Amino acid sequence: MTIDRKMLALIGGAAIIALVGGGAGYVLRGDAAHSDEAAQSAESGGDADAEAAPGEGTIMVTEAQLRTAGIVVAAVGEGFAGGEVTTAGVLVPPTQSVGHVTARTSGVVVRILRQLGDRVAVGDALAVIDSREVAEAQGASARARRAAEAARTVLAREESLFRQRVTARQDYEAARAAYDAARIDAQQAEQALRALGAGTGGGTTRLMTLRSPVAGEVTSVTVTPGEYVPPERELFQVADPRTVWAELMIPARDIQRVRVGQTIMLSVQGSDHPHTGSIRFLSPAVDPATGAAKAIATIDNRDGDLRVGQNVSARVTTPGSDGQRVPVVPRSAIQEVEGRSVVFVRTPRGFVVRPVTVGTGSDSAVPIISGLRVGERVATVNAFVLKAELGKAEAEHDH
Numbered sequence: 001m002t003i004d005r006k007m008l009a010l011i012g013g014a015a016i017i018a019l020v021g022g023g024a025g026y027v028l029r030g031d032a033a034h035s036d037e038a039a040q041s042a043e044s045g046g047d048a049d050a051e052a053a054p055g056e057g058t059i060m061v062t063e064a065q066l067r068t069a070g071i072v073v074a075a076v077g078e079g080f081a082g083g084e085v086t087t088a089g090v091l092v093p094p095t096q097s098v099g100h101v102t103a104r105t106s107g108v109v110v111r112i113l114r115q116l117g118d119r120v121a122v123g124d125a126l127a128v129i130d131s132r133e134v135a136e137a138q139g140a141s142a143r144a145r146r147a148a149e150a151a152r153t154v155l156a157r158e159e160s161l162f163r164q165r166v167t168a169r170q171d172y173e174a175a176r177a178a179y180d181a182a183r184i185d186a187q188q189a190e191q192a193l194r195a196l197g198a199g200t201g202g203g204t205t206r207l208m209t210l211r212s213p214v215a216g217e218v219t220s221v222t223v224t225p226g227e228y229v230p231p232e233r234e235l236f237q238v239a240d241p242r243t244v245w246a247e248l249m250i251p252a253r254d255i256q257r258v259r260v261g262q263t264i265m266l267s268v269q270g271s272d273h274p275h276t277g278s279i280r281f282l283s284p285a286v287d288p289a290t291g292a293a294k295a296i297a298t299i300d301n302r303d304g305d306l307r308v309g310q311n312v313s314a315r316v317t318t319p320g321s322d323g324q325r326v327p328v329v330p331r332s333a334i335q336e337v338e339g340r341s342v343v344f345v346r347t348p349r350g351f352v353v354r355p356v357t358v359g360t361g362s363d364s365a366v367p368i369i370s371g372l373r374v375g376e377r378v379a380t381v382n383a384f385v386l387k388a389e390l391g392k393a394e395a396e397h398d399h
Helices: 005-010 014-022 031-044 063-069 132-163 167-198 252-257 383-398
Strands: 058-059 072-075 075-080 083-093 098-102 105-110 124-130 206-210 216-221 235-238 244-249 263-268 274-284 292-300 313-319 325-328 333-336 341-346 349-355 367-370 379-382
Touching: 058 383, 083 252, 083 292, 105 132, 124 235, 132 167, 244 252, 244 263, 244 274, 244 313, 252 292, 263 379, 333 383, 341 383, 379 383
Parallel strands: none
Antiparallel strands: 058 349, 072 379, 075 325, 083 244, 083 313, 098 235, 105 124, 124 206, 216 235, 244 292, 263 274, 263 313, 274 292, 325 367, 333 341, 341 349, 341 379
């Protein structure tokens, strides 16, 4: 059969398509044997369609008619039998790669040592603050160290006298206790200085240096030289952009198909290529408000193409129980005829209807369990036009 000109003129309107296939339904009556034969040939490696004479289940179409009807033909790809899970989410920074640098104490900013976009390593200086609290902590530390040194001297003298039986044991033990207490005070004073981010070299400087807790890029600077800053105010933010997380919502119906470690393909609006990653966390609980479980995927961003806060769409590859690889086609390639899933396989003279067994997949990739081979060419866009023409031809054949 061939697609007539009247058919091509009418396929543009949905109502006309419905009219073409409406009355008789899209029925493949006598072609079942032919289609089953073709499916068996596909599974055994043959190509019966290329040599078959035109008959029921076969549609004769020229290249010009394909272009006019907007029918697109593509090769059958390969994927896992488990198909894919499609989801959406947002990019967030990994918790271990973001550093929030706070003032820790009140003071005046003396110098800004890093600006937006600067790369820093762990411990690199970001700013210098003049703080009275630092000066007081430095003084307290110095006094505590001197007291510990004096107590150690007294202890050494008392120990010597005790060994010479000149002094009583209780005097020696009192000196030991005093030294232990002084040493603890010195250690606490030093830790207080470290908590402020100040040095412990024994000086009495009022200056405190803020340092980066992580390696990465300075993404936020909220202070200027000469500005007074209170304790705990965030002055800098440093993030490593080479890795980002994708926070995804997995629909409850697909949770059993998703596992930690599975590969995902990430797409971002405005990006010219997809990004790959892997699932690192899957929540054991479903949010009752959304009916989905949160998943976190690690995404390589060494090319700097991704930005935190971007909305993303993702496809999670699900190998299935046995990890088998099978042919996959877009869902738009699959049509329903007499309650069976079929595809239209390209032949040298047109198309042949091929019954297939489909698995669970996404709109972009439906696994074909049987009926197709990888590399065969099928109608993937506007396949319903072929279905409509087939139904029309069968209805005419009945009359």
